[in-house]
Amino acid sequence: EIEDNDTKSFLTVTLPYAGEYGLEIYGCLPSRKTAGYHHVCQYLISCSWRDENFTHEDLEKYLETTETEDAVFENKELEIKPAIYSDSCQLPVLKIDESSLPEPAPRPLDLMQASPSIGWSLELEDHVKSVCDRTYRSFDTLLRDLVFSRNIQNDTVKARILFQWLATMKPQNLTFDSVDIGSPEETLRGLQTQRTTYAMAYNTLCKYSGLVSKIIFGVAKGMDYKPGNTFTPGSNHHTWNAVLLNGVWELVDTRFAKRPVLAGATGGPSMQYEFDDHFFMTNPQKFIYTHFPDESKWQMLDPLVTMETFCNMPVMTPHFFALGMDLLSHKLAYVHSTGKSIIELKYPKSKRLHLTFSVISDNGTEEYEGVKLVRYAMLEANAGKVTFRLRFPVKGKYTFIVYAKEDNPNKSDNVFAQVCEYIIEQEDVLVPKPFPYPPCAYQSWGPGIAFYQFNLFTDTVSAVIKTKKGVAKFEIMSSKPMQFRTRLVQHQETSEFEGYVTHKIQGNLTMFTITAPSQGEFGLEIYAKDPDTESKKMRHVAQYLILCEEEIHTVQLPKLPSGLLGLQPMLVKYGVSTITHSDPVIHTDTNYLEIRFGTSQNMRFTTSLFETETQAEYSEYVFIQSEMNVITLLVCLPKTGFFTFCVHGNLLTDNSQQIPGLFNYLIHCNEMKVDAIPYPKQYGFWKEGCSMMKPLAIKPVLETTVVPFKVRIPRATIVAVVVDNDWTPLVLHPDSGVWEGDIHIEPTSQGGIKVVLVASFGDDQSKYATLLEYKL
Numbered sequence: 133e134i135e136d137n138d139t140k141s142f143l144t145v146t147l148p149y150a151g152e153y154g155l156e157i158y159g160c161l162p163s164r165k166t167a168g169y170h171h172v173c174q175y176l177i178s179c180s181w182r183d184e185n186f187t188h189e190d191l192e193k194y195l196e197t198t199e200t201e202d203a204v205f206e207n208k209e210l211e212i213k214p215a216i217y218s219d220s221c222q223l224p225v226l227k228i229d230e231s232s233l234p235e236p237a238p239r240p241l242d243l244m245q246a247s248p249s250i251g252w253s254l255e256l257e258d259h260v261k262s263v264c265d266r267t268y269r270s271f272d273t274l275l276r277d278l279v280f281s282r283n284i285q286n287d288t289v290k291a292r293i294l295f296q297w298l299a300t301m302k303p304q305n306l307t308f309d310s311v312d313i314g315s316p317e318e319t320l321r322g323l324q325t326q327r328t329t330y331a332m333a334y335n336t337l338c339k340y341s342g343l344v345s346k347i348i349f350g351v352a353k354g355m356d357y358k359p360g361n362t363f364t365p366g367s368n369h370h371t372w373n374a375v376l377l378n379g380v381w382e383l384v385d386t387r388f389a390k391r392p393v394l395a396g397a398t399g400g401p402s403m404q405y406e407f408d409d410h411f412f413m414t415n416p417q418k419f420i421y422t423h424f425p426d427e428s429k430w431q432m433l434d435p436l437v438t439m440e441t442f443c444n445m446p447v448m449t450p451h452f453f454a455l456g457m458d459l460l461s462h463k464l465a466y467v468h469s470t471g472k473s474i475i476e477l478k479y480p481k482s483k484r485l486h487l488t489f490s491v492i493s494d495n496g497t498e499e500y501e502g503v504k505l506v507r508y509a510m511l512e513a514n515a516g517k518v519t520f521r522l523r524f525p526v527k528g529k530y531t532f533i534v535y536a537k538e539d540n541p542n543k544s545d546n547v548f549a550q551v552c553e554y555i556i557e558q559e560d561v562l563v564p565k566p567f568p569y570p571p572c573a574y575q576s577w578g579p580g581i582a583f584y585q586f587n588l589f590t591d592t593v594s595a596v597i598k599t600k601k602g603v604a605k606f607e608i609m610s611s612k613p614m615q616f617r618t619r620l621v622q623h624q625e626t627s628e629f630e631g632y633v634t635h636k637i638q639g640n641l642t643m644f645t646i647t648a649p650s651q652g653e654f655g656l657e658i659y660a661k662d663p664d665t666e667s668k669k670m671r672h673v674a675q676y677l678i679l680c681e682e683e684i685h686t687v688q689l690p691k692l693p694s695g696l697l698g699l700q701p702m703l704v705k706y707g708v709s710t711i712t713h714s715d716p717v718i719h720t721d722t723n724y725l726e727i728r729f730g731t732s733q734n735m736r737f738t739t740s741l742f743e744t745e746t747q748a749e750y751s752e753y754v755f756i757q758s759e760m761n762v763i764t765l766l767v768c769l770p771k772t773g774f775f776t777f778c779v780h781g782n783l784l785t786d787n788s789q790q791i792p793g794l795f796n797y798l799i800h801c802n803e804m805k806v807d808a809i810p811y812p813k814q815y816g817f818w819k820e821g822c823s824m825m826k827p828l829a830i831k832p833v834l835e836t837t838v839v840p841f842k843v844r845i846p847r848a849t850i851v852a853v854v855v856d857n858d859w860t861p862l863v864l865h866p867d868s869g870v871w872e873g874d875i876h877i878e879p880t881s882q883g884g885i886k887v888v889l890v891a892s893f894g895d896d897q898s899k900y901a902t903l904l905e906y907k908l
Contacts (some may be wrong), residue, residue, distance in 0.1 A: 145177060153177045226342050233344065236381045238434040250288045260293055264301045269309045271316040279341050287343060288377050294337040295412045298330060299389035316340060330387035331371035344376035350425035353447065359465030359555045362443050372423060374430060383419050385411040410450030421448045452551035455536055456480040466555050471562045472523035481516035484539040484584060488548060488575050494529035507568035512577045512595040522556060523566045530556040539581050567623045570655030572675045583673040586660055587611040596677045602684035604646040613704050616642055617670050617695045619657040630692035631798050636714030648680035663704045687800065690744045690774050700793040707732035708794055717798045722805040723769040731761050734784040736819040738791055739765060744774040755811035757823040770808040775799045784820055812904040821846045822903060830887060830906050836878045843871050848891040855887050
């Protein structure tokens with residue numbers, strides 16, 4: 133209490149326990165309260181005795197003070213330092229009336245429910261770490277510094293402080309001056325020689341901190357435990373604690389909270405420990421997977437779990453529960469498979485998890501006939517559900533271990549950790565013997581983490597897509613235009629199936645079409661990239677299993693490099709869209725095609741046409757027409773078969789020599805319908821917005837022929853046709869912008885005739901640019 137009397141202040145200090153206290157006094161000038169309080173002096177108060185008649189009610193009366201509005205330290209954050217106590221002080225020992233304690237009882241707590249908040253903070257975390265870093269000469273000073281210096285009234289916080297200190301401190305740092313038989317010092321020092329269990333140490337800490345604790349005896353599954361192992365008398369014996377908090381018995385295991393990890397060092401791997409808070413106030417429904425008490429009442433479950441069930445439970449680590457995971461299908465560790473089996477887990481839909489797994493046969497190998505056993509299992513995780521499809525090729529026992537981590541790139545130590553373990557008893561094998569799943573890039577099928585990072589969405593729920601009449605289709609929605617690339621693989625075929633997967637983009641919707649090359653299973657990988665980023669790297673966003681169970685007759689496509697077909701990155705960047713042919717694989721019953729593209733900017737296009745098998749070039753059978761915001765490509769194939777048709781383009785304002793790819797086609801021509809006559813050679817100026825009405829091609833002439841010309845050439849001032857140095861100007865029709873004229877062509881004795889379309893674009897009419905060149 134502080135009483136002000138003009139220029140004097142009277143301070144009355146009431147101490148709760150004997151010991152040494154530091155009293156700090158702060159003051160301020162009444163006229164300058166906004167400047168805050170300043171430290172003016174401090175005293176050391178030593179209390180060696182306290183009146184036994186001074187009751188707790190008397191203490192409460194002294195502590196009932198009203199904090200005034202100006203009693204705020206506005207400019208100074210006080211540093212709370214541990215108090216220094218006299219070694220002669222004795223801590224009170226909690227005396228327990230066993231008959232008054234409640235019996236342990238089951239709690240209707242869902243397995244997925246998170247642990248309740250206990251008011252833990254980073255300040256308390258740092259406090260425990262600071263105590264761990266110090267050495268103490270007596271148990272009294274240790275406990276006063278750890279617990280009583282903080283004036284903690286919350287028993288749950290107090291229990292957590294004791295738990296974390298005991299699980300993270302190093303026993304070799306316990307250097308007490310005096311260790312008497314039966315003293316708390318002897319109990320803690322016993323951790324160094326393993327004569328004391330962690331349950332005994334925690335029980336001692338609770339007793340001297342005013343908490344009710346019990347030591348529970350039973351068996352526990354350690355790191356070396358394997359599913360199905362039985363406990364023989366004396367094996368895996370373990371002790372842990374039950375502490376009474378808020379009238380409820382809570383389960384605590386400080387020994388299991390010291391999670392051992394192997395750390396590499398110059399002298400070889402060494403054992404270190406990490407703190408795991410899963411075993412503080414653990415839900416009994418989770419605790420039973422690792423701890424089986426001798427007294428069944430300490431299971432705190434209804435119904436009770438038998439020892440046989442306990443031994444047959446899957447091995448589930450604290451990481452399993454920390455991620456909020458749960459079992460859906462198999463509640464026992466042994467899975468009996470008569471061909472194929474499906475194991476299902478679940479996790480909170482709000483979380484995004486990375487999962488992987490390992491498979492080891494009973495003889496310790498991870499391969500079968502040169503193929504990894506993990507290839508005989510399929511993992512799918514989506515919308516809070518994890519599905520494993522297992523179909524091993526030979527009878528026997530297999531250890532199946534699942535690993536997981538949360539998607540958190542900001543966490544430096546975010547690594548995969550084991551979450552659960554099963555034993556798969558393969559009693560029968562599928563007929564015919566199953567192939568491995570297709571060799572895709574990742575073990576996890578369906579949408580991946582990058583799928584959601586790109587804000588992609590699909591209505592396709594399953595990672596297994598069945599074909600109908602040999603074709604499978606699905607769609608991906610995006611918040612903005614994206615670039616996609618696909619890869620189709622199969623176990624039997626080492627090469628990829630380029631051309632069997634096509635996709636077309638309509639706004640923010642991308643539609644994928646998969647044509648199965650044959651009956652069987654195929655792995656489809658999908659890669660994506662944001663065209664607005666500088667990175668050239670495509671990220672894996674999803675993979676699907678394409679299942680074709682039908683007898684189909686598919687046209688076998690030629691082998692092509694991966695990623696060759698379809699739209700290329702610059703198509704989206706330039707704002708170019710397909711108008712007529714969105715699918716990159718074209719099967720046609722005619723050798724004549726008109727392929728149109730829409731442009732949002734003035735562009736120049738160029739093309740190349742090759743016979744796919746021979747790589748013979750036929751670019752002269754392609755003619756480019758430009759009009760308004762539409763580019764039309766006239767393709768007249770000279771023969772049947774497969775052709776690779778590549779479309780390139782850049783902006784008219786781009787003066788560089790680089791013309792990037794826009795779209796690549798594979799054209800399969802089944803029949804010749806029109807005569808294939810080479811188109812005229814097209815020069816650079818022609819590709820800048822020009823179009824020809826006639827003639828698109830000129831057949832060889834055997835007699836004098838009149839060929840009418842009709843052409844649109846923007847910005848031209850003079851247009852003429854030159855036949856073997858004979859110039860014929862064309863006439864401009866201003867209303868239509870079309871240049872017209874009749875050109876006389878006579879056969880020559882040499883046989884070769886060159887017809888050239890030229891134009892002048894400036895005031896200097898002596899300079900002409902070549903646009904087209906016909907060779908007859």
